[in-house]
Amino acid sequence: SEGARGAGPGSGAAAPRACPAGRLRQRSALSPQVLERCVAAAGYSVGEFAALVFAGALGFAEALYAVKVRAEAMQKASEAVPSGMLSVIGRREANYKFACLEARKHCESLGIENPVCTVSNYLFPDSRVIAGHLQALEFLQENAQKYYFKRTKMLPVSGAFHTRLMEPAVEPLAEVLKSIEIQKPLLCVYSNVDGKKYMHSKHIQKLLVKQVVSPVLWEQTMHSVYERKQGTEFPYTYEVGPGNQLGAILKQCNLKAWKQYKHVNALEDEEAAET
Numbered sequence: 001s002e003g004a005r006g007a008g009p010g011s012g013a014a015a016p017r018a019c020p021a022g023r024l025r026q027r028s029a030l031s032p033q034v035l036e037r038c039v040a041a042a043g044y045s046v047g048e049f050a051a052l053v054f055a056g057a058l059g060f061a062e063a064l065y066a067v068k069v070r071a072e073a074m075q076k077a078s079e080a081v082p083s084g085m086l087s088v089i090g091r092r093e094a095n096y097k098f099a100c101l102e103a104r105k106h107c108e109s110l111g112i113e114n115p116v117c118t119v120s121n122y123l124f125p126d127s128r129v130i131a132g133h134l135q136a137l138e139f140l141q142e143n144a145q146k147y148y149f150k151r152t153k154m155l156p157v158s159g160a161f162h163t164r165l166m167e168p169a170v171e172p173l174a175e176v177l178k179s180i181e182i183q184k185p186l187l188c189v190y191s192n193v194d195g196k197k198y199m200h201s202k203h204i205q206k207l208l209v210k211q212v213v214s215p216v217l218w219e220q221t222m223h224s225v226y227e228r229k230q231g232t233e234f235p236y237t238y239e240v241g242p243g244n245q246l247g248a249i250l251k252q253c254n255l256k257a258w259k260q261y262k263h264v265n266a267l268e269d270e271e272a273a274e275t
Helices: 021-027 032-037 047-054 060-080 096-109 134-142 164-179 201-211 218-226 245-253 266-274
Strands: 004-008 040-043 083-090 117-124 127-133 149-154 188-190 236-240 261-264
Touching: 040 047, 040 218, 047 060, 047 188, 047 201, 060 164, 083 134, 096 117, 096 127, 096 134, 117 134, 117 218, 117 245, 127 134, 134 149, 164 201, 188 218, 218 245, 236 245, 245 261
Parallel strands: 040 188, 236 261
Antiparallel strands: 004 040, 004 236, 083 127, 083 149, 117 127
């Protein structure tokens, strides 16, 4: 799933999962008070563009064009190599790096040169997405018990996103981002690449490109967003758009923060307004 969320001291707001941030403001899916008091936002994978639009760093039309170029370039990269993504729930003993190493060795034994198999998404404790060559992922599924994987499931995607197999997509996205105006965000936006706040426009440009070939550090981002001194209240958190997968992940990462979570389906609100 790809989406965005946000938080504030007494109220919080999220950029939309699949609804433009500008339209979010127009339709008032969140109250004006919530929007005004929002202090932070984060987006999962491509949802990071929505978070940046919400924060005023990117124009909606420019972001949409960048997302289009990104998607087309990543699809083209996916078609070059049979690859995919495997969702894994592991036991405490699971060693994901070791499992990936053995899966790469298996691929080499099959004659695959420079195989890819690595953690591409950190979701919550004991939950990872592993991406790479299909043969590597099949090997991990067949040997799940050996690596202390409780559950594995192939994701319905066409490629190994957030790995170096996406390198052909880097240049097209970099060129687009150079051509559009990027402002300093009006509120804190956390990057998937390192789980830290974006500092300035060049930083955004650099990390949005790097994100294509880097793992999504969502679990680490959740820790960064909600880190606070003991006794400090947690902010309200809103996930905006269809689906509540990010809320489910938050519950696993930080139960106290999740108690202040709310899902807002901006698309349903919009459809209701149009009928």
